[in-house]
Amino acid sequence: MDSVDLNVLRSVLAWCQAGQRVRLYTVVQTWGSAPRPPGAMLAVRDDGMLIGSVSGGCIEDDLLERLRDGRSAAGGAAVQLVTYGVSREEAARFGLPCGGTLRLTEEDVGDASWVAELLARCENHRLVARELELASGRVTLHDALPGDSLQFDGERLRAVYGPRWRLLLIGAGQLSRYVSEMARMLDFEVLICDPREEFAFGWEDSHARFVPGMPDDAVLAIAPDERTAIIALTHDPRLDDMALLTALGSRAFYVGALGSRVNSQKRRERLAYLGLAAADIARLHGPIGLPIGSHTPPEIALSLLAEIVALKNGTAVSRPVRQQQACGQPA
Template structure:
């Protein structure tokens, strides 16, 4: 599964390669409420075909209508603003007070889209600089903390996986988790020293490595854009990875297991000099409580919690598996006690 922006770039490269005119539209600024964040992209072909999204749909409709009526006639990049007035905001489906500014760029072989895709596929993080007056493009390395920058003369967008996810264990749950996380712009790597699990791995776009989990985590030099999830159910493997991850700057560290197993895991980790502060970073039982049962649902639960942590959203106790399950069973227990008295 590709991220939305990667699908946009691939469509652009395909249209350019067969000689079709197309434009790349990027959200560069928003005021008030906005359906799509800054950096969101949409590609539109000369026949009105679109890939990606910059709004809830109404702005896309306007862009399509203009292309079908006038064709693609721009020769240079142009900055366009929607929703300046209340009437226009209403017309384009923007919330009250919402305004969105777009950079519309006509593409050609000189736009560097094919080269950009090649670098992204090599897991490079790339800064693409567009000269807003001439349309000239240059590509260079970027760091995970870089954000899109726009001035009166240039726009620099960041492409490639800015977030890393290391998964310990190559089981079925790991496959669902890796598949979805890849679509969320994570660079996912799976570690499993067990040959029988590696041989059955079928997700070709995600690398599976044969290494001991603690060495694997240590070698990746985790930073604040990294997450580690341990899913083997084997303490000999999961605990090794968690020890290294909890001592790192990883923004999220989680492990599969029941409430009872999670408590035992914390006691084991203390024996290996993992401090209480470091243990406080451990998410377990892992995931947000949504009543998940199947591997796919559990993967969504885990990624929901991880996304909340990444975005700095505090989770209420009711959303945490440990508290939610306790709350669900408590009324039942009280009812049973009451009926027996």
């Protein structure tokens, strides 16, 4: 799920702990074109305050009207199903694309203990499946596996919640600052390792967290999983190669290193000389980033994160044959 939806659950927990009544809406089915995918969430407080999104805004307005006119309390079931866009006229009314249909679960969050437990598991970087029984409103939590997805059969909803995507940067130089800021806007958790003390200046007000130790120790310390990307940006083989030797044998979905095509090939030769298996070396992204003709540090950061987001979202990334570019630029 999107970490945007985890923010919805954080607000649900805070509101419930403050004594507010909260209704939670989850997109469970879509037909045709729909503004938000299954799993998207919206929470509405009893005073009309809301967080999250299940559409472009019109459906949110109607959900508030349901709260005001009592429709959300009708029906008797612990969890109700709400459907929008069945007819062409209704689709147009609620701003859905022509033919789009959206179905939501509507549930009262009385006991928020499951919310606290789910968030705690995600903070520990675990995938969690939440099962909601519509007839009783009972919620149970289970461990989930990578690749698990939302399931709904009309009686039971099984939604998968994941921890934030993480980005470990080896090196705290100028490029890392741009990567860190852009990654934060994309809601990545940014981690940085740089044993060179002189590079730590100016990071005090950033949202990144420094991981102490040498780069290979930092990779081991964060226990990379399928939601982790690791990028070596120091341009110093004594630091970058240490991190790559460990990272390429991990479960990280992306491992990359700054450098031109020539330097990237030399790096692969060094890693082979150091005993890294060919299959692990083949996982290395280098040069990093999509080929957008980048020259400046902000442009290189943009191309790098575009590649990472594409792979995160399951989009195949192809690289056309290009002339050799300056060190650090995509090629």
